[in-house]
Amino acid sequence: MSAFARSSPRYLGKSLFAAVILLAAWTAAFLSLPLQSQSRNNQSEEFLSLSGETGHAGGRLIVSLRAEPKTLNPLIAGDAPSRQAIGAMQADLIHINRATQLTEPALAKSWTVSSDGLHYTIKMRQGIRFSDGHPMDADDILFSFQLYLDENVHAPQRDLLIVGGKPIVVRKIDFQTIAFDLAKPYGAQERLFDGLAILPKHLLEQSYKQGKLDQEWPLSVAAAQIAGLGPYRLEEYVAGQRLVLERNPYYWKTDANHARLPYLDELVFLFVPSADAEVIRFQSGETDIIGISRVAADSFSTLSRQSRGYTMADAGPGLEYNFLFFNMNDLGAKASPDMARKQKWFANVKFRQAVSLAIDRQAIVRLVYQGRGAPLWGPVTPGNKRWQNTSLTNPARSVDAARNLLSTAGFNWKKDSSGESSLVDSSGAPVEFSIVTSSSNAERTKMATLIQDDLKQLGMRVQVVPLEFRSLLDRVLQSKEYDACVLGVANYDADPNSDINVWLSSGSSHFWNIGQPKPSTPWEAEIDQLMEKQLGSRTFDERKRSYDRVQEIIRENQPLIFLASPDILSGTKNTIGNFHPAILEPYVLWNVEQLYLRASSGSARP
Amino acid sequence: MNPRRKLVLLLTLLGVAHLVIACGGFFAPYDPTAQDRDRPYAPPMRVHLVNSAGHFHLRPFVYAQQLREGTFDEYVSDTSQPIPLKFFVSGARYKLFGLIPIRIHFFDAEGDAPPVFLLGSDAYGRDLLSRTLYGGQISLLAGLLATALALSVGLLIGSLAGFFGGWTDDLLMRAAELFLALPWLYLLFAIRAFLPLAVSPLQAFFLVVILIGTVGWARPARLIRGVVLSAKERDYVRAARGFGASNIYLLRRHILPQTWNVVLTQAAILVPQYVLAEVTLSFLGLGVPEPAPSWGNILSSLQQYSVLSSYWWMFLPSVAIVCFFLGYLALASALQDVADKSKI
Numbered sequence: 001m002s003a004f005a006r007s008s009p010r011y012l013g014k015s016l017f018a019a020v021i022l023l024a025a026w027t028a029a030f031l032s033l034p035l036q037s038q039s040r041n042n043q044s045e046e047f048l049s050l051s052g053e054t055g056h057a058g059g060r061l062i063v064s065l066r067a068e069p070k071t072l073n074p075l076i077a078g079d080a081p082s083r084q085a086i087g088a089m090q091a092d093l094i095h096i097n098r099a100t101q102l103t104e105p106a107l108a109k110s111w112t113v114s115s116d117g118l119h120y121t122i123k124m125r126q127g128i129r130f131s132d133g134h135p136m137d138a139d140d141i142l143f144s145f146q147l148y149l150d151e152n153v154h155a156p157q158r159d160l161l162i163v164g165g166k167p168i169v170v171r172k173i174d175f176q177t178i179a180f181d182l183a184k185p186y187g188a189q190e191r192l193f194d195g196l197a198i199l200p201k202h203l204l205e206q207s208y209k210q211g212k213l214d215q216e217w218p219l220s221v222a223a224a225q226i227a228g229l230g231p232y233r234l235e236e237y238v239a240g241q242r243l244v245l246e247r248n249p250y251y252w253k254t255d256a257n258h259a260r261l262p263y264l265d266e267l268v269f270l271f272v273p274s275a276d277a278e279v280i281r282f283q284s285g286e287t288d289i290i291g292i293s294r295v296a297a298d299s300f301s302t303l304s305r306q307s308r309g310y311t312m313a314d315a316g317p318g319l320e321y322n323f324l325f326f327n328m329n330d331l332g333a334k335a336s337p338d339m340a341r342k343q344k345w346f347a348n349v350k351f352r353q354a355v356s357l358a359i360d361r362q363a364i365v366r367l368v369y370q371g372r373g374a375p376l377w378g379p380v381t382p383g384n385k386r387w388q389n390t391s392l393t394n395p396a397r398s399v400d401a402a403r404n405l406l407s408t409a410g411f412n413w414k415k416d417s418s419g420e421s422s423l424v425d426s427s428g429a430p431v432e433f434s435i436v437t438s439s440s441n442a443e444r445t446k447m448a449t450l451i452q453d454d455l456k457q458l459g460m461r462v463q464v465v466p467l468e469f470r471s472l473l474d475r476v477l478q479s480k481e482y483d484a485c486v487l488g489v490a491n492y493d494a495d496p497n498s499d500i501n502v503w504l505s506s507g508s509s510h511f512w513n514i515g516q517p518k519p520s521t522p523w524e525a526e527i528d529q530l531m532e533k534q535l536g537s538r539t540f541d542e543r544k545r546s547y548d549r550v551q552e553i554i555r556e557n558q559p560l561i562f563l564a565s566p567d568i569l570s571g572t573k574n575t576i577g578n579f580h581p582a583i584l585e586p587y588v589l590w591n592v593e594q595l596y597l598r599a600s601s602g603s604a605r606p
Numbered sequence: 607m608n609p610r611r612k613l614v615l616l617l618t619l620l621g622v623a624h625l626v627i628a629c630g631g632f633f634a635p636y637d638p639t640a641q642d643r644d645r646p647y648a649p650p651m652r653v654h655l656v657n658s659a660g661h662f663h664l665r666p667f668v669y670a671q672q673l674r675e676g677t678f679d680e681y682v683s684d685t686s687q688p689i690p691l692k693f694f695v696s697g698a699r700y701k702l703f704g705l706i707p708i709r710i711h712f713f714d715a716e717g718d719a720p721p722v723f724l725l726g727s728d729a730y731g732r733d734l735l736s737r738t739l740y741g742g743q744i745s746l747l748a749g750l751l752a753t754a755l756a757l758s759v760g761l762l763i764g765s766l767a768g769f770f771g772g773w774t775d776d777l778l779m780r781a782a783e784l785f786l787a788l789p790w791l792y793l794l795f796a797i798r799a800f801l802p803l804a805v806s807p808l809q810a811f812f813l814v815v816i817l818i819g820t821v822g823w824a825r826p827a828r829l830i831r832g833v834v835l836s837a838k839e840r841d842y843v844r845a846a847r848g849f850g851a852s853n854i855y856l857l858r859r860h861i862l863p864q865t866w867n868v869v870l871t872q873a874a875i876l877v878p879q880y881v882l883a884e885v886t887l888s889f890l891g892l893g894v895p896e897p898a899p900s901w902g903n904i905l906s907s908l909q910q911y912s913v914l915s916s917y918w919w920m921f922l923p924s925v926a927i928v929c930f931f932l933g934y935l936a937l938a939s940a941l942q943d944v945a946d947k948s949k950i
Contacts (some may be wrong), residue, residue, distance in 0.1 A: 298916075302911070367731075449730065453730075461808070464896060
């Protein structure tokens with residue numbers, strides 16, 4: 001979720017040994033180990049060969065990050081920049097292809113699922129080595145899952161691995177086969193494994209035993225103390241400036257010509273202070289690709305207008321959905337009479353439906369996203385075709401229908417002193433409330449300003465209050481002192497499980513009424529049931545039926561009033577080959593191992 | 607030029623400029639919050655008297671702008687569609703000087719013709735000319751009120767300190783130094799954090815006025831204290847005291863009149879400073895909230911690089927600010943000249 005530190009980071013990282021002198025001796029002793037293990041698994045490497053355009057080896061790619069990563073340790077990483085860096089350094093067993101949105105083998109060569117859906121058997125590739133040259137074997141996999149599942153490690157991935165209330169059981173069958181046993185069938189099936197990095201036991205075991213895993217692999221870690229199975233490995237970190245990764249010479253993918261990937265020698269992440277700084281760096285040619293974080297539509301058109309030697313790309317609507325919601329939390333005795341009165345309106349479904357009907361979503365798409373986005377009436381964006389409930393029709397904007405709804409719900413209109421008609425509730429109090437938004441997010445502030453004007457036509461007096469993002473989250477999630485809020489969620493996967501925390505009434509992101517001990521309305525109870533049901537269903541059709549019904553309930557009750565979804569926008573220098581931005585994160589670096597520098601003919605730098 | 611004539615000229619010019627802003631509702635063709643969602647970032651329209659065929663028209667006209675198909679902000683002038691300007695037409699309701707409700711506007715397009723954006727439109731398709739005029743009302747009023755507040759407090763404290771001297775003087779002047787040293791921007795952030803989440807535009811306006819006004823009394827107070835200090839030692843003041851005049855009488859009759867020059871010059875310096883302070887605060891989102899316009903929040907969209915680099919007309923409100931600023935500073939120096947001359 002972009003609005004939040006995402007609850008389940010995609011790549012897991014590695015941890016680092018505290019660099020103590022004592023350890024040098026220990027490491028030296030370890031160096032002999034690769035030779036021994038090699039003799040043990042004496043197979044040749046089982047490469048994964050990728051189809052597609054072949055490129056040339058060599059060169060350096062420079063991209064920008066809007067903030068410095070906090071860590072390279074996948075077991076604690078929560079912020080987007082850390083996940084981007086870790087994504088280039090680590091690999092998982094089964095991976096979701098960002099272009100096709102389907103799963104495909106990664107470190108796992110193949111897998112089978114038992115007929116009852118409870119047992120997964122994974123065969124791993126042989127001859128694979130970590131980026132420090134140490135061979136990977138089944139023990140590393142066992143060790144990695146042990147870390148994810150250990151409560152004391154507090155890995156954010158742990159929640160994903162609790163299926164049916166019980167942690168997944170991981171067993172080693174032989175040196176190349178691992179079995180996973182689930183307590184209940186899991187709807188999303190092998191998508192579960194995406195983003196769970198396989199970590200090096202030889203580097204992390206010691207600190208795990210000492211309980212110091214959370215101190216492992218900070219950005220300042222020595223390159224020898226960190227290893228992964230991803231296309232790049234750590235070369236250099238300069239605080240406040242850049243993170244430089246170098247090619248992993250042991251990487252296990254090849255191109256169609258059987259040349260070992262990745263093509264590029266170096267991947268450089270520059271840290272820049274803001275989105276505007278990112279645009280300026282890209283425009284001046286300092287960075288090769290823009291769009292690690294989605295480029296805003298206005299920057300996109302500024303860049304498109306002055307295009308010099310680069311090409312901008314619109315990958316279509318992504319998975320991000322933006323919405324307006326009202327404070328429907330049970331505030332108990334804490335609520336002031338004023339707030340209690342407002343909450344009475346907010347709890348009225350007709351009030352929410354009227355607000356939804358009055359909002360001009362087309363204008364939001366046009367003015368906020370400059371047409372590069374899609375209006376939304378539900379959580380499933382047009383970018384997620386597989387899960388969209390196509391039987392739902394999108395109601396057209398109608399201020400009249402909204403007014404009718406309000407009058408049937410007991411609201412009235414009164415002319416005030418200046419001759420404007422304002423909406424009053426059944427007790428005669430004027431309908432006034434404020435919408436909080438993040439002051440650093442110009443797009444959402446703009447949406448709120450448009451909504452303000454739309455609702456003026458219903459006689460509602462709305463104020464927009466831009467707040468610093470931290471204090472906004474604090475108000476919405478902790479103190480619950482707000483009337484209404486515009487927020488967004490950017491899913492990392494098209495599967496409905498990725499935002500299950502938003503829909504379950506007990507969820508920590510059930511924005512309008514967070515963490516209920518039991519569902520406070522019948523429709524929230526039904527959503528809870530349906531989400532649990534789809535989680536345990538084995539076929540796509542069954543799951544889809546449940547989730548279609550969830551979408552229907554949401555449409556009817558409007559707990560979140562959906563607004564719009566932006567296109568995933570990015571850009572690249574014309575010299576970069578194999579650039580295929582996806583609508584799933586990481587938008588532009590998902591195929592970083594295949595990116596390459598074209599021969600200089602295409603470079604038209606001014 | 608004779609300083610006195612220069613002063614009169616400047617006062618006339620500034621008076622006219624203020625009158626235009628005060629009658630902003632009349633000169634602005636549209637409601638400053640009215641959005642035209644089909645015309646975001648429309649560039650300024652040129653007023654023509656001669657059409658594309660070379661014919662002269664007595665009535666000025668503009669050409670309609672059409673959004674180029676499939677674009678967000680590229681407009682082409684449609685020379686086949688002239689929009690004649692009408693004067694003294696009925697339009698959106700407004701209140702002249704905030705009191706008299708009327709509908710007459712200086713100019714507008716005829717009937718159903720598309721809106722006329724002489725200074726272009728902003729991100730929501732709001733008329734920048736109307737916003738600049740209405741925004742000026744808020745910004746200038748904030749400047750004038752805050753100046754009045756700062757000078758009243760400064761006059762009171764400065765004359766008390768200068769007149770009574772001793773520990774009163776010490777206490778008041780140390781307080782003034784404290785106020786000069788305050789990081790007032792952070793103070794404002796802190797105060798804003800204590801207030802309720804949503805404040806209405808009117809509350810926000812008075813908050814800004816009161817804050818910048820109370821923070822700014824220290825400098826004029828020190829200047830006034832100096833004048834009072836020297837004035838109270840004059841022979842005629844001592845003589846009046848000798849005849850039994852009370853403190854109040856002395857201050858009112860003999861001492862305060864000596865400070866008028868300083869007060870007026872300070873006012874001419876403070877007004878533009880406070881207008882700028884309001885602009886800064888609104889730029890930072892601490893001033894008058896959207897959709898109500900002020901010069902500061904109109905300019906705040908320039909924080910975005912894409913606006914800065916793509917839509918030059920978004921800078922136009924700053925021209926108004928610069929003109930007012932220069933006008934007031936020239937007024938301050940003219941006042942100074944007149945005062946110096948009268949001394950000789």
